[in-house]
Amino acid sequence: MMRTHDKASKLIFEYSHPGRGATDQWPQPLPATATSDLPQRLLRTKPPLLPEVGELEAVRHFTRLSQLNFSIDTHFYPLGSCTMKYNPKACNQYAMLPEFLGRHPLAPESHGQGFLACMYELQEMLKEVTGMQGVALSPMAGAHGEFAGVAMIRAYHRSRGDLARNEIIVPEAAHGTNPATATMCGCIVREIPVNDEGDIELDALRAAVGPNTAGIMLTNPSTLGVFERRIEEVARIVHTAGGLLYYDGANLNAILGKVRPGDMGFDVIHMNLHKTFSTPHGGGGPGAGAVGVSARLRPFLPIPIVGLEEGHRYRWLAEKDLPQSIGRLSGFMGNAGVLLRAYIYMRMLGREGMSQVGEYATLNANYLLTRLKQAGFDAAYPSRRASHEFIITLKRQARELDVTTMDFAKRLLDHGIHAPTTYFPLLVPECLLIEPTETESKDVLDAFVAAMTQIQQEAEQEPERVTSAPHTMPVRRLDDVRAAKQLDLRWKPTA
Amino acid sequence: MSNVPPDLQYTKTHEWVRTLPDGTVEIGITDHAQHALGDLVFVEVPEAGRAVALGEPCAVVESVKAASDVYSPVAGEITLGNPLLAGEPEAVNNDPYGKGWLMRLHPTKGAASADLMPADKYQTLLQTEGG
Amino acid sequence: MAFIPHTPADVEAMLATIGVSSIEQLFDEIPASLRVKSLDRVPVGLNEMQIGRLMSERARADGRPLCYIGAGAYEHHIPAAVWALTTRGEFYSAYTPYQAEASQGTLQLIYEYQTMMASLTGMDVSNASLYDGASAVAEGSLMAVRANRKSKSLRILVPRTVNPQYRRVAVATAGNQGLRFEDVAYTPDGGVTPLDALKKYDSEDVTAIVIQQPNFFGQLEDVDALTDWAHAKGTFVIAVVNPTSLALLKPPGEWGSSGKGADIVVGDGQPLGVPLSSGGPYFGFMTTRMEYVRQMPGRIVGRTVDVSGRAGFTLTLQAREQHIRRAKATSNICTNQGLLVTAATIYMSLMGPVGLERTAAASHASANDLVSALTAVKGVRRAFAGPFFHESVLLFDRPVGPILTSLANRGILGGLDLSELYPELGYALLVCATETKTKSDIESYVTALSEAAAAVRAA
Structure with missing residues (x-):
């Protein structure tokens, strides 16, 4: 059964009260004659299901929603193929x-x-x-x-x-x-x-x-x-x-x-x-x-x-x-x-900055790859230089410890790190495609290696901590099968 | 280990074929295939009366992470798509060779069919694919 | 310079760890012949103070004229809260919500958006956005071909009252897959699509008809009659609507006498809290009936539960999409217009049903005032009779181009000259006014128009 929402995930519609609204934002009401030239048969008869909330309520709701997200401004995002670098203000x-x-x-x-x-x-x-x-x-x-x-x-x-x-x-x-x-x-x-x-x-x-x-x-x-x-x-x-x-x-x-x-x-x-x-x-x-x-x-x-x-x-x-x-x-x-x-x-x-992008993106990727290899992780293409990204395969962990790439990815979230790209490309089994980008510091990369090392130890000693991750996020693993079978794609008011 | 019933025939693309007493054939996907796809969330089966060619995609099986076409191993006319699957796609996971059949068709006389394998050969194929 | 935080000591340590002597060595797999020699045509970098100054100068050059152009992009009041919240880093700099546990904010917001759009359009389900209104018409046409299984013709009727840019984009996007887009004429006195013009298709296989309400001229189509005609012959109805207008006008989900409504609804979401900004980023919306949801392109969010039974949100029905279905996906779309959906959801929450209806009514009233005031000027009259929403076509007794230039010199963008898009109309101008235009704004336009007309006459 679906548990009642806590405050963080209450829907905007559930704050609604008939007659309430961000009235300061609305145009002044007009007499009905303002629209009386529009033919009746072309008009709407039932108002749309939009929230009726005050401005502060809306501001709080959407601010709280934003706080449920990871973002570049708040977290490291080593998503391979996505180049999640700093977006200058x-x-x-x-x-x-x-x-x-x-x-x-x-x-x-x-x-x-x-x-x-x-x-x-x-x-x-x-x-x-x-x-x-x-x-x-x-x-x-x-x-x-x-x-x-x-x-x-x-x-x-x-x-x-x-x-x-x-x-x-x-x-x-x-x-x-x-x-x-x-x-x-x-x-x-x-x-x-x-x-x-x-x-x-x-x-x-x-x-x-x-x-x-x-x-x-x-x-x-x-x-x-x-x-x-x-x-x-x-x-x-x-x-x-x-x-x-x-x-x-x-x-x-x-x-x-x-x-x-x-x-x-x-x-x-x-x-x-x-x-x-x-x-x-x-x-x-x-x-x-x-x-x-x-x-x-x-x-x-x-x-x-x-x-x-x-x-x-x-x-x-x-x-x-x-x-x-x-x-x-x-x-x-x-x-x-x-x-x-x-x-x-x-x-x-400028022109100097352009080449620094390629250089430092490549430096960061090769550094991270080297550190992860030293920490015992398997590179998919060990003889090759990394470009701005590289692939680690957790095939061995999956086979020996029954801990998969998905589990590592979810556990990283508990460390405040967005998961790298997982299971792409399909060609490499149990893969993590990792792209640190040039705007991340050495400290952040070192912290990523430390997190991966710690997860590896957990996988060896206490695997269910990893396979049941995340533990600290607003929700735990979601039932995707239910989402696709019992389609719930919009909120409906209960009578 | 995948379940491979000895009384059926199989294709390289992991469909199974059962010849029914009235000469029509029943088609489904194998235990190996359903396992590889994971929990099915949607199955689309063809409408009765549709003519299908050999190798034509005529059904779709969909999980949350993959979607796959099912190819007809023989040319013919669909006599029935499994009506159960619209509401219960998991039948393919739970009983791939029984309640989870996908479609029945009446083969065209004298038409070619795909290279069908007996169970032991399909079993070998699964082993070489690392299944 | 490139927002790189490394100190020289960091670089040295990192190179030592990798076991190379320079960053240059990391590129040793790339053939030397391919290496860049110089990037001379990129200027040298500017610091933030310098770029701020440059951009302010560029912006000033564009000015802030009083704008009466609509034609698919509409100026509305945008509450300050909309973009103050939308540009929060947690929305602005987040990635696509594939990792659901780390993206509940974005996912819940999209679910709320889907609820609002489904209701506004009177349909069952909404996707999470497409690129813009024009591309949504193209995607809607492709979707109609997949969903309307009885039709084999790939013929889509596009009345000439549909935004001509939308038609062009649909042709460029879907033409490669064999779809044919055919014009339907409009009534010369009403500027709407008559049933008579459809008669010749009565016994032909037509996959879908696109119906825009209000149409490109701002006029109101007889959507019920057109929908009935289409449904009687198994033709899909693709509705193209302005979301603001839906606070007043019948939602496409209720079009037609059977109550069955349109099959696919698309449009541009720009009027919902998105600034004009030279044409983008806007967002395209699409809603449909539940039975066609698996044919819909783009991302969709669903509500489900986590392993502990707590409600949560996730992307669903992903097997339709390119990252799973590859060559057989419903579309190649991946990146969409998520941030604009964020703005629109906040906008709709602040406006609510009452605020949106007042905005629509005030826009309609403002446009009525504008048309009355302009047609009082000598040599200006309406092109079409009948009701319009917030824009309308005016006919002039002389070419519109020079008048518009003269108005622009007076700080007024007077509308869109239709002489290239609809030469048969003569000297036609499409004008628009929304709730942002005051009575004194309209007076300024009238005054400037009288002056401009005199100046043009004198020239």
């Missing part, structure tokens, strides 16, 4: 200047030169750090950028009359968004294996490419936390077969300022600005998935893009300027406020 403050917040997306360019200048310069900076020839900012998340990228690949082949190319190759360890995106673009997915050292099997790649190959989607460093050393050979094989190379920018933080996807031979790339360029994750979004392209794909970029005229006037480039564009992917121009935050971050870092 300045980026938020200056993106929320009243003029920026109040600017209507369809306001004329005369009332947007400041904003457009930021967007234009962001495009230019992103081109430079990725080595691409064109950039569009409108995709609103990584997966949205992936969609734009694969759609451009298809549009490119079609424009050449090359209609048979509808296969997208992905390594078996790819992010789930890669195959899902290929499907959304009407493509067929072919998966290819990687070898024991985490590199792509070149023979399998050679066998997979052909006249139907539209392209290959790669993350480099890969989702296995290692750099694909033969990337130039991969590019040769795919290009020779007539396909294009897509770079999934999820791991761009690893190489920022050190290597550029454009120089590796990639034709199209998406960047997760909410990872590499430190815009906030917001509890699941918003992100921004800007795309960059080589010269041959530039005509197909999604619109709008910001152009510069006569060296001083910024304007939108749209349908008329880019007639071959894959079109619009957002109602206006994407997540402008997120783009502003990324712009501020890049301007603050």
Whole structure:
């Protein structure tokens, strides 16, 4: 049976009293005649189920809810593949200047030169750090950028009359968004294996490419936390077969300022600005998935893009300027406020800061990997350097102690550390994908090693402490099966 | 150890096939497959009357951490999807070869079927897969 | 400079532990030929004081004009509490709530949001957000194809009264999967979709029809008749709605005479506490009936219990999503617009049913005042008869572009020129007013318009 809620988890609706409200926020009431021109048959007859609470009640409720969360501002978050680095406060403050917040997306360019200048310069900076020839900012998340990228690949082949190319190759360890995106673009997915050292099997790649190959989607460093050393050979094989190379920018933080996807031979790339360029994750979004392209794909970029005229006037480039564009992917121009935050971050870092990101992210990852190995944990690819992230496998612990990766992850929460990415990539059994990011200090990394070591000891001596974790969180392990079988997706008032 | 009843036939993709006295076949997923998926929370079975081709995905089994298509090991026409599973998907976990069957179909005469294995061969397959 | 806390001593100790002599050595697996030579086109870094100054200058350049543009993005009062709470680090800098035990705040908030959106739209279930209203129409169309199993045509009717940008995004997003989006004409005098225009589809297989209420012109569609037409022939109804308007208008869940209502409801959540901010981040919402929940894209939160029987929240039905279903997922969406949902949930909690209804009524009244005042100016009249919500199309006796430029020079953004999107309307302008516009704001517009018209005439 479901226990009665305690204060922390009382729903906002359960504070409701008819007639109460944050009345100071409401417009003055109008006489009924104000809406009497609207036909009765088109009107609502029953008010919606919204809470009726005072302003202070609402403020307390949502403040308390926020306190139930882990966040970067409060906890270490070594989530592999997610780049949970510090979100500088300045980026938020200056993106929320009243003029920026109040600017209507369809306001004329005369009332947007400041904003457009930021967007234009962001495009230019992103081109430079990725080595691409064109950039569009409108995709609103990584997966949205992936969609734009694969759609451009298809549009490119079609424009050449090359209609048979509808296969997208992905390594078996790819992010789930890669195959899902290929499907959304009407493509067929072919998966290819990687070898024991985490590199792509070149023979399998050679066998997979052909006249139907539209392209290959790669993350480099890969989702296995290692750099694909033969990337130039991969590019040769795919290009020779007539396909294009897509770079999934999820791991761009690893190489920022050190290597550029454009120089590796990639034709199209998406960047997760909410990872590499430190815009906030917001509890699941918003992100921004800007795309960059080589010269041959530039005509197909999604619109709008910001152009510069006569060296001083910024304007939108749209349908008329880019007639071959894959079109619009957002109602206006994407997540402008997120783009502003990324712009501020890049301007603050500058060119020197860019390479420090890749350097210190890599330093932190390799240090943490070395310390964990010394503490007795097993690296999935022990002979390889870590990129900005690496994989530990707890296969041995699962077999010998019956304590799984899930158990370690949950026990870490009791130590005030967010769990690393677990069970991804599926290729490595019982894996933890760990990404410390460059903004964490050595002390925090040492504390992580200490926590892992302590959990290991517990697993050996008192395993049920670990397998029943967490013990200190607002809730213990939740019944996911019940959640999916007895769907309770909204609150219903009891009579 | 997985339960592999000797009287059924099996596919490489972990379906089992039982030929019923009236010539129709009953199809389900094996004990190994249900175990690998974990607690099922949803099962979608095909509607009666639907024609399915060999190897066509025609049912979906879903747990909280995985979802998997079930492929028809033989071409034919569906005669019945198991009506129990809409409300009781756990029947597949609890009784994969009995109450947890997924669908029955009437095979097309002379149509090819997948390479079906007897129980001992399927058992060997599970061992080589490290099951 | 890059928010890196390491001291030189830290670096030295860390390198010694790893067993390398320099950070550079950590990149030794990367072919030397690929290494970056320089990043000259990135400017040198600015400190916080410098970037603050730069951004303030940029913001000032954009100004703060009085804005009468709507067309999918609407200025409303946003209580200070909304963003004071939303930008708390615990919401702002949290990750997707995959680790439920460490994310109960975000998860419970989404559950509350799902409850509010389901009720506002009159549907059973809501997802946790999509990118924006336009992409929600695209996802709604793809969902209709999956859920409407009787239809095989992949044909989606999109009346021309639907926001034209939404149609463009739907085509760009779903066209690759073979969906075809077909226009339906509107009545020239009413600016709404007539049943007559649908007659030619009576005996054809149509997967879904998109119905926007209020429509792009601000006019009110006969949603009951359109819904009945669709349901009589097995066509899904995808409703596109403005959430503010739903405090006054019939929720899509009640459209049609059978009471069955729309099948999928989508829209842009921006009016619920999200600033205009040049078009984003906003959020798309989607609600549907329980029977189609497994076809819905995006994250969904459910309430369950923990091992000790205490109520808690978790992401559920994840087998629909890309991280599990991969190529067969309902969508490739992963990152959504969670933080904007946070803002909207707080906004709806502060407004409540009464505050939201007053906001809708005040916006409607303000728009009525604006239209009356502007049509009193010589050479300006309404394009369409019939009721509208908070925006409306006006016709001018001369091209709108120069007038808008002249108004903008006077600090007023007078509306959206429709001459490119709807050339058949002539010199048409879409104007909007919400509860934020006072009587004196409207007078300023009228005065400026008279001046601008005179200036244009003189030119």
